Amino acid sequence: MHAAIYDAVMDHRLPPGIKLTESAFAEFFGVSRTIIRKALFRLSQEGIVALRPNRGAVVASPTPDETHNVFDARKLIERELIRMVAQSHTKKQIDELKALARREKSAQQDRNARSLVRLTGDFHVRLAQFAGNPVLANLVTSLVSRTSLIIALYEAPGVPACPTHDHSELITLIEAGDGATAAHAMSQHLAEIENRLDLSTAQGPLDLNEVFA
Numbered sequence: 001m002h003a004a005i006y007d008a009v010m011d012h013r014l015p016p017g018i019k020l021t022e023s024a025f026a027e028f029f030g031v032s033r034t035i036i037r038k039a040l041f042r043l044s045q046e047g048i049v050a051l052r053p054n055r056g057a058v059v060a061s062p063t064p065d066e067t068h069n070v071f072d073a074r075k076l077i078e079r080e081l082i083r084m085v086a087q088s089h090t091k092k093q094i095d096e097l098k099a100l101a102r103r104e105k106s107a108q109q110d111r112n113a114r115s116l117v118r119l120t121g122d123f124h125v126r127l128a129q130f131a132g133n134p135v136l137a138n139l140v141t142s143l144v145s146r147t148s149l150i151i152a153l154y155e156a157p158g159v160p161a162c163p164t165h166d167h168s169e170l171i172t173l174i175e176a177g178d179g180a181t182a183a184h185a186m187s188q189h190l191a192e193i194e195n196r197l198d199l200s201t202a203q204g205p206l207d208l209n210e211v212f213a
Contacts, residue, residue: 001029001039009048009059009152010121010145011114016061016153020049047146060149067150071194074143078124078190079183081131081140082170086179093130094175100126101167117148120162127170147193154197162193 005025008014020040026033040057043049050060062070085093100123107115121144128140151162166189173182 001031001035002042004029005039005043006046006048009043010118010148012117012148012152013114014059016059016149018059020057020059022056047142048149060146061153062146062150066146067154067194067197070143070146070150071190074124074140074147075187075190077136077140077143078128079186081128081133081136082174082186083179083183084131084133085127086174086177086182088132089130089174094171096126097123097130097167097171097174101171104167117151117162120167121145121148123167150197166192 005014005020014020022033022036022040025036029036040049040051044051044057048060049057051057100119104116104119104123107119124144125137125141128137131137166185170182170185170189173185
């Protein structure tokens with residue numbers, strides 16, 4: 001249950017701000033409201049869902065200020081993580097990053113926006129995991145999830161928020177062992193993602209059959 005709702009949010013099938021009604025989800029999935037309530041509570045702990053007293057749950061909707069804070073945190077953490085990976089990477093890790101970059105490029109060519117958002121997030125998460133610090137990797141995973149919500153809310157139409165060519169450039173710098181340049185490039189890369197966002201929002205009616213088709 002948790003995974004189904006989480007995936008729907010990450011794939012932008014459940015947009016930020018949309019109300020998540022326990023009774024509707026319970027009826028759709030054929031489970032008790034208690035199970036739905038537990039899943040929503042877990043998602044709230046991960047920053048994916050906002051629980052509002054006496055008003056129910058909604059998909060979290062980051063404000064512009066929260067957006068800046070998320071990207072500031074990512075720059076601080078990820079520039080150091082990529083520096084670490086550049087100093088201690090393995091060929092297997094480079095091969096995995098290159099494979100992810102190829103899948104991103106394919107999703108972009110196919111205009112598969114949902115897959116592209118997930119794959120670009122996976123790239124940053126795997127890169128963080130390769131640094132060997134699970135605490136920081138978990139922080140990046142949480143921040144990437146919040147970034148996916150931000151992209152769903154603020155991404156400019158027709159403009160990919162995370163350019164895939166930037167990932168290839170990051171891989172080249174890691175492979176060369178150039179940690180300082182890689183760290184600088186990561187900061188620029190994340191700044192570019194933030195700069196591509198706008199403040200417009202869009203929200204449609206919630207159709208669970210369409211969301212979980």
